[in-house]
Amino acid sequence: MSDAQQPRPRRQRSLRESLGSIVLGFELIVVFLGALVLFGLNALPAWAALGGGALVVVLMIAAIGLMRNRAGVVLGWIVQALVVAAGFLQPAFFIVGAIFTAMWTYCMIVASRIDRNTTDRNNRTETR
Template identity: 80%
Template sequence: MEAGRVVTDAPQGRVRRQRSLRELLGSIVLGFELLVVFLGALVLFGLHSLPAWLALGGGAALIVLMIIAIGLLRNTAGVVLGWIVQLVVVAAGILVPAFFIVGAIFTAMWAYCMIAAARIDRNNRAAASAADNGTENP
């Protein structure tokens, strides 16, 4: 130990993969929506809109699907799963009309994040490519 500094010979950790903005924003939206789906499953159970096994099991299945989508967001499959989740949440409005509003809000956030983030990621890749080639991006 040197004057307030710790010196270690431990190897550095592995370098983390740079995540795209689409991946980051998509995981945030799906993460918050996951909480809403959990609470929504409890509402369906409490209102006896569905049998207990279907309300809680369906909610759990949708949560698992959301977790898989978050893990796959680097691929197109994760984005497609995210859109499927949005459709299911909106369709849950048939059982409890408030889900139409919740589903619409999350679908709008999901659509905006996917469209805007894809555009920003595309511009960032173009700028990085131009910097690698030694040209300036207008």
């Protein structure tokens, strides 16, 4: 194969990026279904329930796309706050928000620690 035909090597994703994307992906499905529940229960006008749900879903998609940067993590925290705040519209969202915020917090803390240890270990082996 010539140099022009060889595929570019894939970028190595961090654990924080991978786990954050997984949590937001599952949460995206729950938020979409939750928006339909708010619409079905007439808790909000249709434009507010579906439009607000769509806005949060778009923010989650943006956060997933930006997870390699700090902006994605910050946007993820904002989304967690919005889902918990939706509990004022439908109390079940307090439970959903608490569960996903706990998973998000755990993933961000533990994955960052593991990524840092892996980077330190790789740096030590390179200097030998």
